Amino acid sequence: MKRSIVHFELAADDVEKLSDFYRGVFDWKIEKAPGDMEYWMINTGEGEDGPNGGLMKKTMPSSGILDYFAVESVGDFSKKVTSQGGRVLEGKRPVPQMGWFAICQDPEGNAFALWEVDTSAA
Numbered sequence: 001m002k003r004s005i006v007h008f009e010l011a012a013d014d015v016e017k018l019s020d021f022y023r024g025v026f027d028w029k030i031e032k033a034p035g036d037m038e039y040w041m042i043n044t045g046e047g048e049d050g051p052n053g054g055l056m057k058k059t060m061p062s063s064g065i066l067d068y069f070a071v072e073s074v075g076d077f078s079k080k081v082t083s084q085g086g087r088v089l090e091g092k093r094p095v096p097q098m099g100w101f102a103i104c105q106d107p108e109g110n111a112f113a114l115w116e117v118d119t120s121a122a
Helices: 015-026 074-083
Strands: 005-012 029-032 039-043 052-057 065-070 087-095 099-105 111-117
Touching: 005 015, 005 111, 015 029, 015 039, 015 052, 074 087, 074 099, 074 111
Parallel strands: 005 052, 065 111
Antiparallel strands: 005 065, 029 039, 039 052, 087 099, 099 111
């Protein structure tokens, strides 16, 4: 499995302003995701191979860009993160009909996420 960035998330105080910025700079297509969740999907124009991303309202002042890395098992890789000196900040959580993720931190304090696809949902 290629363990590369498969998704990214941007956090904003002003979602519309930041959407306009990235649309203007990169010509990205940014649209509100269906449902009640306050989340906007970013299509970078790279198709299915992406990476594509998401945009959401900031929950913490230090929120920024969060990269999601593809892994075979969020549980197994969470253990690898801690064994190599990192931390798991948020344990394995589901995204219905899509997969699971965990938010981690490397030894230098950089946040990143692990992403496992739910192959039964395909």
